[in-house]
Amino acid sequence: MPILAGDDPAALAAAAQCLAAGGLVGLPTETVYGLAARADDDAAVAGIFTAKGRPADHPLIVHVADLVQAAAFTDALPPAAQRLAAAFWPGPVTVIVPRRPGVAAAAAGGQSSIGLRCPSHPVAQALLRQAAALGVPGVAAPSANRFGRVSPTSAAHVAGEFGPGLLVLDGGDCPVGIESAIVDCSRGHPVLLRPGLLTRAALRAALGEPLHDADAGAPRAPGTLAAHYAPRARLRLWPPADLAAALDKPATWPPGLAVYSRRPVAAPGRCLWRPWPDDPAAAAHDLFAALRQLDDDGATEIWVEQPPDTPAWEGVLDRLRRAASA
DSSP states (O other): OOEEETTOHHHHHHHHHHHHTTOOEEEOOSSSOEEEEETTOHHHHHHHHHHHTOOTTSOOEEEOSSHHHHTTTOSOOOHHHHHHHHHHSSSSEEEEEEOOTTSOTTTTTTOSEEEEEOOOOHHHHHHHHHHHHTTOOOEEOOBSSSTTBOOOOSHHHHHHHHOTTSEEEEOOSOSSOSOOEEEEOSSSSOEEEEOOSSOHHHHHHHHTSOOEEOOTTOOOOTTOSSSOSBOSSEEEEEOHHHHHHHHTOGGGOOTTEEEEESSOOSOGGGSEEEEOOSSHHHHHHHHHHHHHHHHHTTOSEEEEEOOOOSGGGHHHHHHHHHHHTO
């Protein structure tokens, strides 16, 4: 099926009917594109795991249009989750909350908790509401890529992953570009399981209480494996001074080298070079598209200049560290 315009009423109707029937849809959100299935149908959700090659015990995030839809998946949002939703929904934060028994077990990876998010992208909102009119309370929607690989930020990326058999709604390039922050609110104190573009300071301000780091008792959550978000090429993450020293020795560069850095490469004809944006939000928007493009351009090894280890860059640095571990 071709890529369909996300603002076309007929395309939205077809996508909503596909979800209601237990099918899969490529869905734009403000963070990345998702591979969506109705979250209340374990057989439909199984199709996501099969298509992605994702382990069935690795939970998915359920996307809802609003707090009313969220009530289908949890008996009550804990106070911390309520505060985050009030501050940031619709937007790029996922809350882990107790799961309503008997609902969305497959989407939760079999856990008693579940991740909920309300996306702000207008196409996602329109589809969620049209699907709700057909009896779909929300959709499970991990990133629409093969498991462990670079997340998609355009409809073309999704089509390239899964081919013409998948209905994909085109909502343009994702404005955020990296996945949502995930905050566990299921255990009495909020815990940051995955950073995103929203900073810890912003999350703490909304919570009005400390935000803890992940511990051994944390529930499993998407995108938290040591190796994830990886391009096909080997990715090496370099401290700026070390990268500068390596770039000063072109004779030692491996074949098929690509460089993603703020410092220009002195011999650009001998490698691919793409500049890093200086702003963390711009860098987040650019990151996955840049890695995909360097893969497509034939890179076999990608040297990336490590961004600053500061709160504003935490989400981007998290993705790069996991990509370098693959």
